[in-house]
Amino acid sequence: MDINVILTSVTDIIVAFGLKIIGAIIFWFVGRWLIGLAIKMISAAFRSSNLEETLLIYLKSTLGVLLNVILVVAILGFFGIETTSFAAFLAAAGIAIGAAWSGLLAHFAAGAFLVIFRPYKVGDFITAGGITGTVREIGLFVTSIDTLENVRNVVGNNVLFSDTIQNFSTNPYRRVDLVAQLNHDVNHKHAIALLKEKVSAIPNVMAEPAPDVEILEFTPMGPVLAVRPYCNNDHYWQVYFDTNKVIRETCVEANFSAPEQHLVVHRTAA
Known part of the structure; x- marks a missing residue:
């Protein structure tokens, strides 16, 4: 050839x-x-x-x-x-x-169910699968969530779908839970009235339902007040930190004595 x-x-x-x-x-x-x-x-x-x-x-x-x-x-x-x-x-x-890889198909099926039943949507603030943050994307197999530290978490759809899902964005408002420790000598009625007035004036705190300020429990230092304003989820952390400031400033302006433990010692004759 x-x-x-x-x-x-x-x-x-x-x-x-x-x-x-x-x-x-x-x-x-x-x-x-x-x-x-x-x-x-x-x-x-x-x-x-x-x-x-x-x-x-x-x-x-x-x-x-x-x-x-x-x-x-x-x-x-x-x-x-x-x-x-x-x-x-x-x-x-x-x-x-x-x-x-049946697990991969489970994530795919869970993704379809998440889109159909919509326990959360893109932009919602949720807690699920041990992660708390804002949903950025729901994909075929995974959901991307940005935490409060601005860290992207990619979680399998089935992990989220099979877990309890807390959606903080579904309802129009949520409650901020804080406490104020009082000394024994502070008039709790006066403190409650002052805190209700001051907390109600915080920006983005809802007028209805009105903030709750009531005695929560008692400690050796004195009564503990539950301070609970309501706000939209978008304003949660602003209201949270502002309420803490108001608790501190109100107690200082009213000259409330600092909380301290009170102990009574009984001495018996020998």
Whole structure:
């Protein structure tokens, strides 16, 4: 066999394969750009129809995965690989992976239930799965939560769905729980009246329901007052810290004596 013919054939094969590689790369980048454009257009359409942000993010994630799988199958078809066989292989692999990674499917199913039943949505402040923070994204398998320290936590959907979920954003307001320790010689009625007046004047404290200031318990130092204003969840920490300041300032301005333990010692004759 003529070596020149062999070299020519090999060169033709390499050139053809190289052209296909270049074509596949172009196909990939163009496809990715088109997928991004399609998702943006669909998102804009959904937003104009006032679709909830939580459902929108979930649909975007699902659509992105689906379109990328279609793109990969199309590129394989471009190389001449039988896509029906690949689809069968993918289905079989999916069953095998699903059996081995049942936990991953549980997270996927939990994500769907979270979107359907909506125990929380994007932007809500929750406690679930041992994490307290603001929900930033509900994905196919995980939920992203930013804690008060501004740390991003990525938690499996099934961990959250199978746990007790406290949603602080659902109700229109919440209560701030603080205490004020009084000395025995302080007139508790006077202290309660002063604190109610001062706490009610704190910005963003609700007039209805009015702040609660009552005796909570007794200690060796004196009575302990429960100081409980109500506010919107967005203003919780501002009201929390301002109420602490008001408790301190009110007691100082009223010249209440500092709390101290009172002990009575009985001495018996020998």
